[in-house]
Amino acid sequence: MxxxxxxxxxxxxxxxxxxxxxxxxxxxxxxxxxxxxxxxxxxxxxxxxxxxxxxKTVIPGLIDSHLHISSVGINSQELDLTGVESKDALLKAIKEKAISLQPGEWILGRGWDENIFPDKQIPTIQELDHVAPFFPLFLPRICGHASLANSRAFTLSGYRSEMTIPYGGTVVLDPSTKRPTGLLLETASTIITSHIPKKTYSQLKHALKTALHDAVSLGLTGIHTNDPNYLGGAFQTYKLFDELVNKEGIGPRSNLLIDYDYLEELIALGMYAGYGNNKVMIGAIKLFADGALGGRTALLSRPYEDAPNNSGNAMYENEELYHIFKDIRKYDMPVAVHTIGDQALINVLDSLDQFQPAKIRDRLIHVSVLNEELISRLKTPHRIADVQPKFVSSDYPWITERLGEERANFSYPFKKLLQAGVWCAGGSDAPIEPLDPLLGIHAAVTRKKSGETHNGYNEQERLSMYEAIQLFTLGGAYATNEEKEKGTLERGKLCDMTVLSQNPFIMEDADELLNTNAEMTVIGGELKYRRG
Structure with missing residues (x-):
């Protein structure tokens, strides 16, 4: 019809x-x-x-180029610590959660951020034990690159001072007692997570279904999502999306980023980049080159301004990184590499430059700290910068303390990237940032939080409304080599549209975006969501 x-x-x-x-x-x-x-x-x-x-105003269907949609759903069922404004409030939330649990249950959640605490102090393991003495606890930071665990969690994990910690990870120790402080960085979290009871298939499906519904209600017609670590591997991830999106008609088009740990499983299943259909498709192979700026684990070319003895964490030695890319390219697969620090990006590009491009573009995710040379190295038709504009309004002004004025002025340089001819796609990295794409567009245009009266952090990097929306439309299509299929509204292309309650192109104040809703979401010509 x-x-x-x-x-x-x-x-x-x-x-x-x-x-x-x-x-x-x-x-x-x-x-x-x-x-x-x-x-x-x-x-x-x-x-x-x-x-x-x-x-109403209609734009091409909005695409989130990088998120973890299953984690959005799972987090909605656990302790949400997003926006908790002090250490005391964090401890109170943990204590209240403990009251509601049965003996032996884990306290799980995510979202704390010490950078918004007045004293910037992280709870000690003694404080965690005091509010939750009988329940193992594991709480990732908002960035997911640092986590808190209590003594009961360490005991259940079999932690010993002499045990080997996975490369790139750190169990932070008290310098006087040499015992854990409760803080784990990067891959060290796996010594705890491997002992957390696995969710059932039905629990995972329910969580994913909830998040996919939310995505469509926010106007998203497409997502590029990284989920195998949350959903039990490559096969089960594909199966869940196939059941929900293809068979039950729930959610946006989903391009699945598969973690490198599951590459062999993927190949054994006969899957590859582009496998599937235009509703559910296997995408690039995802890996991490470094950590995050919040926990000072992003890999920098010179030390942090507020930690002169620390330059961050490399997840792999350069030789190993080269062999990983070689392994991936053996199957003509593209890579999607988390690179926040400038040295991480240098390491990745130095290795990647030694290989022929895959059929589908490689993506460099986040590319938060850059310089002119790195921007020029990103300007190729077979690479795309996968950026998260909402990081700007979340990370400033503390990012200046962490990096110093010079590097902070070259952080999240979206305008420079576009002016240099680098194709960029826009994502949220949800649940690290909110799923709502209009918040990312707002951050790209204003580079500040709502209510702030200045002209934006590094205001020269502010995008026009058209440029910002293009990040989340045509940019997302370019990231998966689907620019001939979607990203603009043209005859012959997929009929994916987002209908908005207000016209963003005539707004006198971009803050009006914060009061704008998705009125309708159309995917493949079908009305998938209508507000009210």
């Missing part, structure tokens, strides 16, 4: 036909577009479904 979406203010993001009133969809694709009168005259016959857009 044909569907006409009519009476809209439709921004196609295609310069050859920038604004239309109506779009006609059939078999999932756009077959025509133009004025209300012409589209209704040509296509508005019997058995044509007509949906009135009521004058």
């Amino acid at each position: 044909k569907t006409i979406y009519t009476n809209g203010n439709i921004y196609t993001m295609n310069p050859d036909e920038p604004v239309v009133q109506s779009i006609v969809a059939q078999d999932g694709r756009i077959v025509d577009m133009g004025t209300n009168e012409n589209m209704n005259l040509q296509w508005g016959r019997n058995e044509t479904n007509i949906i009135d857009l009521e004058g």
